[in-house]
Amino acid sequence: MLLEVRDLYVEFHTREGVAKAVNGVNYSVAEGETLAVLGESGSGKSVTAQAVMGILDMPPGKIAGGEILFKDQDLLKLRPDERRKIRGQEMAMIFQDALSSLNPVLTVGEQLGEMFVVHRGMSRKDAKAKAVELMDRVRIPAAKERVGQYPHQFSGGMRQRIMIAMAMALEPSLIIADEPTTALDVTVQAQVMDLLAELQRELNMGLILITHDLGVVADVADKIAVMYAGRIVETAPVHEIYKAPAHPYTKGLLQSIPRLDQKGRELYAIKGLPPNLTRIPPGCAFNPRCPMAQDVCRSDVPPLYEVDEQRRSACHFWKETLDAR
Amino acid sequence: MHADRDRSAGTGEGAVGSTLLSKAREDAAAPYTEGDPILQVRDLAKHYPLTQGILFKRQIGAVRAVDGVDFDLYAGETLGIVGESGCGKSTVAKMLVHLERPTAGAIRYKGEDISKLSGRALKAVRRNIQMVFQDPYTSLNPRMTVGDIIGEPYEIHPEVAPKGSRRQKVQDLLDVVGLNPEYINRYPHQFSGGQRQRIGIARGLALNPEIIVADEPVSALDVSVQAQVVNLLDRLQAEFNLSFVFIAHDLSIVRHISDRVGVMYLGRIVEIGSDAEIYDHPTHPYTQALLSAVPVPDPTAREHRERIILHGDVPSPANIPSGCRFRTRCWKAQERCELEVPLLAVPAEFRLVDTPARHDSACHFAEEKHVVPTEAELEIPGPAEAPGDGEAPGDGEASEAGEDETP
Numbered sequence: 001m002l003l004e005v006r007d008l009y010v011e012f013h014t015r016e017g018v019a020k021a022v023n024g025v026n027y028s029v030a031e032g033e034t035l036a037v038l039g040e041s042g043s044g045k046s047v048t049a050q051a052v053m054g055i056l057d058m059p060p061g062k063i064a065g066g067e068i069l070f071k072d073q074d075l076l077k078l079r080p081d082e083r084r085k086i087r088g089q090e091m092a093m094i095f096q097d098a099l100s101s102l103n104p105v106l107t108v109g110e111q112l113g114e115m116f117v118v119h120r121g122m123s124r125k126d127a128k129a130k131a132v133e134l135m136d137r138v139r140i141p142a143a144k145e146r147v148g149q150y151p152h153q154f155s156g157g158m159r160q161r162i163m164i165a166m167a168m169a170l171e172p173s174l175i176i177a178d179e180p181t182t183a184l185d186v187t188v189q190a191q192v193m194d195l196l197a198e199l200q201r202e203l204n205m206g207l208i209l210i211t212h213d214l215g216v217v218a219d220v221a222d223k224i225a226v227m228y229a230g231r232i233v234e235t236a237p238v239h240e241i242y243k244a245p246a247h248p249y250t251k252g253l254l255q256s257i258p259r260l261d262q263k264g265r266e267l268y269a270i271k272g273l274p275p276n277l278t279r280i281p282p283g284c285a286f287n288p289r290c291p292m293a294q295d296v297c298r299s300d301v302p303p304l305y306e307v308d309e310q311r312r313s314a315c316h317f318w319k320e321t322l323d324a325r
Numbered sequence: 326m327h328a329d330r331d332r333s334a335g336t337g338e339g340a341v342g343s344t345l346l347s348k349a350r351e352d353a354a355a356p357y358t359e360g361d362p363i364l365q366v367r368d369l370a371k372h373y374p375l376t377q378g379i380l381f382k383r384q385i386g387a388v389r390a391v392d393g394v395d396f397d398l399y400a401g402e403t404l405g406i407v408g409e410s411g412c413g414k415s416t417v418a419k420m421l422v423h424l425e426r427p428t429a430g431a432i433r434y435k436g437e438d439i440s441k442l443s444g445r446a447l448k449a450v451r452r453n454i455q456m457v458f459q460d461p462y463t464s465l466n467p468r469m470t471v472g473d474i475i476g477e478p479y480e481i482h483p484e485v486a487p488k489g490s491r492r493q494k495v496q497d498l499l500d501v502v503g504l505n506p507e508y509i510n511r512y513p514h515q516f517s518g519g520q521r522q523r524i525g526i527a528r529g530l531a532l533n534p535e536i537i538v539a540d541e542p543v544s545a546l547d548v549s550v551q552a553q554v555v556n557l558l559d560r561l562q563a564e565f566n567l568s569f570v571f572i573a574h575d576l577s578i579v580r581h582i583s584d585r586v587g588v589m590y591l592g593r594i595v596e597i598g599s600d601a602e603i604y605d606h607p608t609h610p611y612t613q614a615l616l617s618a619v620p621v622p623d624p625t626a627r628e629h630r631e632r633i634i635l636h637g638d639v640p641s642p643a644n645i646p647s648g649c650r651f652r653t654r655c656w657k658a659q660e661r662c663e664l665e666v667p668l669l670a671v672p673a674e675f676r677l678v679d680t681p682a683r684h685d686s687a688c689h690f691a692e693e694k695h696v697v698p699t700e701a702e703l704e705i706p707g708p709a710e711a712p713g714d715g716e717a718p719g720d721g722e723a724s725e726a727g728e729d730e731t732p
Binding site: 256257268 | 519551
């Protein structure tokens with residue numbers, strides 16, 4: 001296994017108390033595999049990724065427990081300089097907002113080339129040639145001329161391509177993409193997702209795709225982990241989860257999106273709001289919003305039940321949820 | 326709702342006879358009668374000048390953000406406008422509520438051109454056209470209480486609610502949008518994104534408008550909350566007989582809420598028709614590409630659909646291509662597209678046949694193409710019936726917030 005996150009806990013110490021952002025997350029990614037982590041804002045999907053990358057702000061953040069195994073070594077036990085070697089070379093991240101992730105006062109060529117200067121000890125001139133090569137690879141037209149331009153001179157889709165080029169530069173074995181297409185228009189989104197999937201196949205990388213968009217996930221993911229209030233509530237191969245969700249939250253999410261192919265009746269809406277992370281309800285965190293909640297849901301935290309070999313669901317009533325459709 | 330009513334009415338010069346007739350009628354500024362469109366937009370344009378020089382500014386060009394938009398809005402109907410960022414859809418919204426003055430064209434509200442009005446006459450008309458903004462975080466003043474925010478329209482239009490009755494009116498509005506009326510003295514930061522959007526909607530309703538222009542009202546919200554707000558808008562429309570202009574980039578939401586849909590590209594509407602005409606029988610290549618690019622939440626869809634991937638980016642509105650403005654990205658483009666601007670009208674080949682493809686489309690080579698996989702082609706069944714427990718979404722959110730967000 002390329003990456004294994006085991007029982008990870010992350011907390012943030014805030015004025016209102018301790019916000020439990022990640023509460024025992026387990027997931028794994030193999031080479032060439034795409035794992036989609038799905039969740040709404042505040043579900044802990046990005047925080048988990050930041051912990052894996054080692055870019056969590058500490059303080060206020062704190063990893064309160066767990067292991068992150070990357071190629072069988074626990075990243076949390078490494079010294080900062082060892083960690084730094086892995087970051088960029090072995091794993092890289094693509095962020096949502098390309099404009100604010102790029103340095104506005106450096107040309108894109110300098111930013112792309114910097115990777116080679118720092119990690120590979122190349123000269124500036126060679127690094128620049130490498131930068132052009134990378135820009136070609138992510139299909140930015142006229143790469144030779146545009147290598148000297150600044151980020152603001154590129155469109156949103158092109159900037160996201162530069163981010164992808166930067167992440168790919170040192171051919172890492174794992175890429176974490178945090179909402180890579182959320183800020184883009186649909187037609188551009190399709191181009192960028194295609195490019196990402198193609199490069200992943202070429203380099204046989206593991207890809208963690210963090211998103212809130214159930215549509216994007218369906219197109220590219222192999223398996224899905226659905227997060228809610230800092231826990232994974234359901235994991236499954238992509239086909240199964242859409243056909244028959246085994247957790248009421250997943251089911252609610254799927255039903256609440258309007259569909260392109262039909263003019264709906266009233267939309268199903270999950271009532272209420274996601275919980276405040278400083279005051280997660282006892283028992284199952286989803287119980288105040290769940291149509292199936294019983295007394296046991298308010299008292300006992302559901303473990304990740306084994307639905308079948310590849311599927312897990314953190315619902316006391318996963319059987320009923322599966323059957324109810 | 327009114328989709329079947331003369332679908333090509335007045336939306337293009339070169340269309341069928343009935344179009345010309347109706348156009349002639351409008352130009353005579355006939356008095357408004359029941360059944361006419363409540364809002365008629367004709368050849369609407371907004372150009373922002375580009376200047377050079379500091380002291381003696383010379384105009385060197387213009388950003389043609391909106392460049393000739395026509396549509397009708399009927400009473401009680403929802404017109405969806407979709408398009409990518411920079412296509413001018415928000416500028417259209419701003420002109421409709423008179424936040425921007427059009428460079429050219431007319432916006433007729435009940436037959437009267439409001440784009441040229443000013444002073445008292447303008448103020449009276451504005452009461453009837455209200456706006457709901459995209460970003461619930463920046464569109465509410467953080468230093469005003471919810472009561473003041475929703476009640477502010479009454480300061481400007483005191484005739485709607487005399488001073489003494491305002492508090493009651495605001496509380497009624499909070500109730501209508503599914504918020505607890507006791508929250509009247511709270512500040513915006515005490516609410517979640519979905520609740521703030523409800524406040525924005527309540528403010529839009531305060532003056533009992535006939536038309537609401539909603540600019541991306543749900544795109545800043547989380548998926549589960551989005552559905553609550555969409556349902557609220559649906560309910561309010563039925564309750565108050567509102568006409569909506571619903572602007573969004575999310576095609577699925579637009580289909581859900583709209584009776585008719587217009588697709589914008591680079592400052593113009595390229596195709597307009599009923600929701601079924603646009604989604605199931607698109608004839609403009611841009612609409613087809615847009616629809617085919619929407620990710621469908623169903624992995625089996627991968628095998629069933631042909632994806633049209635457009636190359637390149639949208640051209641700059643300061644430098645619009647000649648002829649058809651989509652030709653630089655279109656796979657069908659030919660010489661004719663470069664020379665001749667296609668008009669928004671029913672394409673010749675569909676004019677005499679009775680088919681859903683018979684709607685306005687601004688393309689020289691319009692042809693029908695099926696791009697949205699139908700339910701039968703997918704394994705995943707459609708959404709189940711909405712839950713039977715009445716107005717659960719609104720109530721749920723309101724009551725929950727009491728626990729969650731009390732400081």
